[in-house]
Amino acid sequence: MRNQSSRPFPPLGTVAAATLRALLLAAFLPAVASAAEPQEIGDQVAGRLFASLMTILQEKIASEGPEAAIAYCRLEALPLTAQIAEEFPQVQSVRRTALRVRNSDNQPDATDRSVLEKWLASWNPAALPKPVMQEFITADGSKEIRYYRPVPVMATCLTCHGSGDEIPDNVRAAISRDYPQDQAIDFQEGDLRGAIVVTFPAE
Numbered sequence: 001m002r003n004q005s006s007r008p009f010p011p012l013g014t015v016a017a018a019t020l021r022a023l024l025l026a027a028f029l030p031a032v033a034s035a036a037e038p039q040e041i042g043d044q045v046a047g048r049l050f051a052s053l054m055t056i057l058q059e060k061i062a063s064e065g066p067e068a069a070i071a072y073c074r075l076e077a078l079p080l081t082a083q084i085a086e087e088f089p090q091v092q093s094v095r096r097t098a099l100r101v102r103n104s105d106n107q108p109d110a111t112d113r114s115v116l117e118k119w120l121a122s123w124n125p126a127a128l129p130k131p132v133m134q135e136f137i138t139a140d141g142s143k144e145i146r147y148y149r150p151v152p153v154m155a156t157c158l159t160c161h162g163s164g165d166e167i168p169d170n171v172r173a174a175i176s177r178d179y180p181q182d183q184a185i186d187f188q189e190g191d192l193r194g195a196i197v198v199t200f201p202a203e
Protein backbone atom coordinates (compact mmCIF):
# COMPACT_ATOMS: atom_id res chain seq x y z
CA MET A 1 0.00 0.00 0.00
CA ARG A 2 2.65 2.46 1.10
CA ASN A 3 4.77 1.61 -1.94
CA GLN A 4 1.91 2.34 -4.28
CA SER A 5 0.99 5.67 -2.73
CA SER A 6 4.57 6.85 -3.04
CA ARG A 7 4.33 6.06 -6.77
CA PRO A 8 0.84 7.13 -7.89
CA PHE A 9 1.24 6.16 -11.57
CA PRO A 10 2.54 2.86 -12.84
CA PRO A 11 5.32 3.17 -15.45
CA LEU A 12 4.01 4.04 -18.89
CA GLY A 13 5.11 0.74 -20.35
CA THR A 14 2.81 -1.14 -18.00
CA VAL A 15 -0.20 0.98 -18.88
CA ALA A 16 0.43 0.55 -22.59
CA ALA A 17 0.80 -3.20 -22.29
CA ALA A 18 -2.34 -3.50 -20.16
CA THR A 19 -4.34 -1.37 -22.56
CA LEU A 20 -3.13 -3.35 -25.52
CA ARG A 21 -3.99 -6.59 -23.79
CA ALA A 22 -7.48 -5.30 -22.95
CA LEU A 23 -8.02 -4.23 -26.54
CA LEU A 24 -6.83 -7.55 -27.89
CA LEU A 25 -9.08 -9.43 -25.49
CA ALA A 26 -12.07 -7.27 -26.40
CA ALA A 27 -11.42 -7.75 -30.10
CA PHE A 28 -10.74 -11.46 -30.18
CA LEU A 29 -12.19 -13.16 -27.12
CA PRO A 30 -15.92 -13.03 -27.86
CA ALA A 31 -15.58 -14.52 -31.35
CA VAL A 32 -13.27 -17.28 -30.16
CA ALA A 33 -15.39 -17.99 -27.10
CA SER A 34 -18.66 -18.35 -28.98
CA ALA A 35 -17.11 -20.67 -31.55
CA ALA A 36 -15.12 -22.81 -29.17
CA GLU A 37 -16.73 -22.89 -25.77
CA PRO A 38 -19.06 -25.87 -25.42
CA GLN A 39 -19.09 -25.22 -21.68
CA GLU A 40 -20.59 -21.77 -22.16
CA ILE A 41 -23.20 -23.03 -24.62
CA GLY A 42 -23.95 -25.96 -22.32
CA ASP A 43 -24.55 -23.57 -19.41
CA GLN A 44 -27.03 -21.57 -21.46
CA VAL A 45 -28.83 -24.52 -23.00
CA ALA A 46 -29.12 -26.63 -19.84
CA GLY A 47 -29.94 -23.62 -17.64
CA ARG A 48 -32.74 -22.48 -19.89
CA LEU A 49 -34.15 -25.97 -20.34
CA PHE A 50 -34.21 -26.61 -16.62
CA ALA A 51 -35.92 -23.30 -15.88
CA SER A 52 -38.45 -23.89 -18.63
CA LEU A 53 -39.17 -27.45 -17.44
CA MET A 54 -39.90 -26.20 -13.94
CA THR A 55 -42.13 -23.37 -15.14
CA ILE A 56 -44.11 -25.55 -17.52
CA LEU A 57 -44.66 -28.28 -14.91
CA GLN A 58 -45.81 -25.74 -12.34
CA GLU A 59 -48.18 -24.13 -14.84
CA LYS A 60 -49.62 -27.42 -16.09
CA ILE A 61 -50.10 -28.81 -12.59
CA ALA A 62 -51.97 -25.63 -11.63
CA SER A 63 -54.07 -25.36 -14.79
CA GLU A 64 -54.74 -28.98 -15.78
CA GLY A 65 -53.95 -30.94 -12.63
CA PRO A 66 -51.03 -33.27 -11.90
CA GLU A 67 -52.31 -36.25 -13.90
CA ALA A 68 -52.52 -34.27 -17.15
CA ALA A 69 -49.15 -32.67 -16.36
CA ILE A 70 -47.44 -36.09 -16.59
CA ALA A 71 -47.01 -35.57 -20.33
CA TYR A 72 -44.88 -32.47 -19.75
CA CYS A 73 -41.81 -33.77 -17.94
CA ARG A 74 -40.08 -34.42 -21.26
CA LEU A 75 -37.61 -32.21 -23.08
CA GLU A 76 -39.53 -32.82 -26.32
CA ALA A 77 -42.60 -31.28 -24.69
CA LEU A 78 -40.83 -27.93 -24.30
CA PRO A 79 -41.18 -25.40 -27.14
CA LEU A 80 -37.74 -24.18 -26.10
CA THR A 81 -36.09 -27.41 -27.25
CA ALA A 82 -36.74 -26.76 -30.95
CA GLN A 83 -35.75 -23.14 -30.51
CA ILE A 84 -32.45 -24.15 -28.94
CA ALA A 85 -31.63 -26.50 -31.83
CA GLU A 86 -32.02 -23.54 -34.17
CA GLU A 87 -30.15 -21.08 -32.00
CA PHE A 88 -27.17 -23.34 -31.26
CA PRO A 89 -26.40 -25.38 -34.38
CA GLN A 90 -23.18 -26.58 -32.63
CA VAL A 91 -25.30 -28.68 -30.27
CA GLN A 92 -25.57 -32.28 -31.42
CA SER A 93 -28.13 -33.46 -28.88
CA VAL A 94 -29.76 -32.66 -25.56
CA ARG A 95 -31.03 -35.42 -23.29
CA ARG A 96 -31.59 -36.32 -19.65
CA THR A 97 -30.36 -39.23 -17.65
CA ALA A 98 -30.34 -40.42 -14.02
CA LEU A 99 -29.17 -43.27 -11.82
CA ARG A 100 -32.86 -44.14 -11.21
CA VAL A 101 -34.90 -43.60 -14.36
CA ARG A 102 -38.59 -43.49 -15.10
CA ASN A 103 -38.26 -43.92 -18.87
CA SER A 104 -35.75 -46.67 -19.72
CA ASP A 105 -34.72 -44.68 -22.83
CA ASN A 106 -32.97 -42.36 -20.37
CA GLN A 107 -30.84 -45.15 -18.88
CA PRO A 108 -27.27 -43.90 -18.20
CA ASP A 109 -24.29 -45.30 -20.14
CA ALA A 110 -20.99 -45.94 -18.36
CA THR A 111 -19.80 -42.34 -18.76
CA ASP A 112 -23.13 -40.89 -17.55
CA ARG A 113 -23.08 -43.24 -14.60
CA SER A 114 -19.58 -42.28 -13.51
CA VAL A 115 -20.45 -38.56 -13.56
CA LEU A 116 -23.68 -39.13 -11.60
CA GLU A 117 -22.03 -41.43 -9.05
CA LYS A 118 -19.26 -38.95 -8.43
CA TRP A 119 -21.84 -36.22 -7.78
CA LEU A 120 -23.88 -38.45 -5.52
CA ALA A 121 -20.86 -39.45 -3.42
CA SER A 122 -20.31 -35.87 -2.27
CA TRP A 123 -23.82 -34.49 -2.81
CA ASN A 124 -24.69 -31.33 -0.92
CA PRO A 125 -27.94 -29.62 -1.98
CA ALA A 126 -26.70 -26.31 -0.59
CA ALA A 127 -23.73 -26.33 -2.97
CA LEU A 128 -24.54 -28.03 -6.26
CA PRO A 129 -21.53 -29.42 -8.11
CA LYS A 130 -20.26 -27.47 -11.10
CA PRO A 131 -21.14 -28.76 -14.55
CA VAL A 132 -18.72 -31.37 -15.90
CA MET A 133 -17.17 -31.60 -19.37
CA GLN A 134 -16.40 -35.11 -20.53
CA GLU A 135 -14.93 -36.54 -23.71
CA PHE A 136 -16.61 -39.59 -25.12
CA ILE A 137 -15.68 -42.00 -27.94
CA THR A 138 -18.73 -43.30 -29.77
CA ALA A 139 -19.17 -46.86 -31.06
CA ASP A 140 -17.97 -45.79 -34.53
CA GLY A 141 -14.79 -44.28 -33.06
CA SER A 142 -15.69 -40.60 -33.41
CA LYS A 143 -15.18 -38.24 -30.51
CA GLU A 144 -17.85 -36.15 -28.84
CA ILE A 145 -17.78 -33.64 -26.00
CA ARG A 146 -20.46 -33.85 -23.35
CA TYR A 147 -21.60 -31.21 -20.92
CA TYR A 148 -23.32 -32.48 -17.75
CA ARG A 149 -25.44 -30.27 -15.50
CA PRO A 150 -26.84 -31.65 -12.23
CA VAL A 151 -30.64 -31.61 -11.82
CA PRO A 152 -31.81 -31.30 -8.19
CA VAL A 153 -35.28 -32.26 -6.94
CA MET A 154 -37.44 -29.22 -6.22
CA ALA A 155 -40.74 -29.12 -4.32
CA THR A 156 -42.73 -29.16 -7.61
CA CYS A 157 -41.12 -32.45 -8.60
CA LEU A 158 -42.43 -34.35 -5.57
CA THR A 159 -45.95 -34.68 -7.05
CA CYS A 160 -44.48 -37.24 -9.45
CA HIS A 161 -41.06 -38.18 -8.01
CA GLY A 162 -41.73 -37.98 -4.25
CA SER A 163 -42.94 -40.60 -1.80
CA GLY A 164 -46.13 -41.68 -0.03
CA ASP A 165 -48.98 -39.17 -0.12
CA GLU A 166 -46.90 -36.64 -2.01
CA ILE A 167 -47.91 -38.50 -5.18
CA PRO A 168 -51.72 -38.38 -5.62
CA ASP A 169 -53.31 -41.81 -6.23
CA ASN A 170 -54.41 -41.03 -9.80
CA VAL A 171 -50.88 -39.86 -10.67
CA ARG A 172 -49.32 -42.94 -9.12
CA ALA A 173 -51.70 -45.18 -11.10
CA ALA A 174 -51.02 -43.36 -14.38
CA ILE A 175 -47.26 -43.54 -13.84
CA SER A 176 -47.24 -47.24 -13.09
CA ARG A 177 -49.46 -47.88 -16.12
CA ASP A 178 -47.20 -45.91 -18.50
CA TYR A 179 -43.87 -46.75 -16.83
CA PRO A 180 -44.19 -50.19 -15.22
CA GLN A 181 -40.39 -50.24 -14.64
CA ASP A 182 -40.38 -46.81 -12.93
CA GLN A 183 -37.50 -46.28 -10.50
CA ALA A 184 -37.88 -42.51 -10.20
CA ILE A 185 -39.92 -42.16 -6.99
CA ASP A 186 -39.06 -41.71 -3.29
CA PHE A 187 -36.92 -38.65 -3.91
CA GLN A 188 -36.77 -35.81 -1.39
CA GLU A 189 -36.43 -32.12 -2.03
CA GLY A 190 -32.74 -31.32 -2.57
CA ASP A 191 -31.79 -34.82 -3.77
CA LEU A 192 -29.85 -35.38 -6.96
CA ARG A 193 -32.47 -36.30 -9.55
CA GLY A 194 -30.22 -36.67 -12.61
CA ALA A 195 -28.44 -34.70 -15.30
CA ILE A 196 -29.12 -32.68 -18.40
CA VAL A 197 -26.55 -33.74 -21.00
CA VAL A 198 -25.65 -31.49 -23.93
CA THR A 199 -23.47 -33.12 -26.59
CA PHE A 200 -21.15 -31.45 -29.12
CA PRO A 201 -19.20 -33.06 -31.94
CA ALA A 202 -15.43 -32.88 -31.28
CA GLU A 203 -13.14 -31.69 -34.05
Ligand code: HEC
Pocket: 053, 054, 057, 066, 067, 069, 070, 071, 073, 074, 096, 097, 098, 100, 101, 102, 103, 104, 106, 151, 152, 153, 154, 156, 157, 158, 159, 160, 161, 184, 193, 194, 195
Ligand atom coordinates in the same frame (compact mmCIF):
# COMPACT_ATOMS: atom_id res chain seq x y z
C1 HEC B 1 -46.52 -34.26 -13.43
C2 HEC B 1 -45.55 -35.29 -13.17
C3 HEC B 1 -44.09 -34.93 -13.11
C4 HEC B 1 -43.54 -33.88 -12.43
C5 HEC B 1 -44.20 -32.81 -11.59
C6 HEC B 1 -42.10 -34.00 -12.64
N1 HEC B 1 -41.81 -35.09 -13.42
FE1 HEC B 1 -39.98 -35.67 -14.03
N2 HEC B 1 -40.78 -37.20 -15.06
C7 HEC B 1 -42.14 -37.43 -15.19
C8 HEC B 1 -42.35 -38.43 -16.22
C9 HEC B 1 -43.67 -38.99 -16.67
C10 HEC B 1 -41.06 -38.76 -16.72
C11 HEC B 1 -40.72 -39.71 -17.85
C12 HEC B 1 -40.64 -38.87 -19.12
C13 HEC B 1 -40.30 -39.61 -20.38
O1 HEC B 1 -41.03 -40.52 -20.75
O2 HEC B 1 -39.26 -39.27 -20.98
C14 HEC B 1 -40.10 -37.95 -15.98
C15 HEC B 1 -38.74 -38.01 -16.19
C16 HEC B 1 -37.83 -37.19 -15.59
C17 HEC B 1 -36.40 -37.20 -15.85
C18 HEC B 1 -35.66 -38.04 -16.88
C19 HEC B 1 -35.04 -39.27 -16.32
C20 HEC B 1 -36.02 -40.40 -16.13
O3 HEC B 1 -36.24 -40.73 -14.96
O4 HEC B 1 -36.57 -40.92 -17.11
C21 HEC B 1 -35.84 -36.24 -15.06
C22 HEC B 1 -34.37 -35.87 -14.95
C23 HEC B 1 -36.93 -35.63 -14.32
N3 HEC B 1 -38.12 -36.24 -14.65
C24 HEC B 1 -36.76 -34.60 -13.43
C25 HEC B 1 -37.81 -33.90 -12.87
C26 HEC B 1 -37.63 -32.70 -12.07
C27 HEC B 1 -36.30 -32.09 -11.72
C28 HEC B 1 -38.87 -32.27 -11.73
C29 HEC B 1 -39.24 -31.03 -10.95
C30 HEC B 1 -38.75 -29.77 -11.47
C31 HEC B 1 -39.83 -33.20 -12.30
N4 HEC B 1 -39.14 -34.17 -12.98
C32 HEC B 1 -41.19 -33.10 -12.13
C33 HEC B 1 -43.15 -36.84 -14.48
C34 HEC B 1 -43.01 -35.70 -13.72
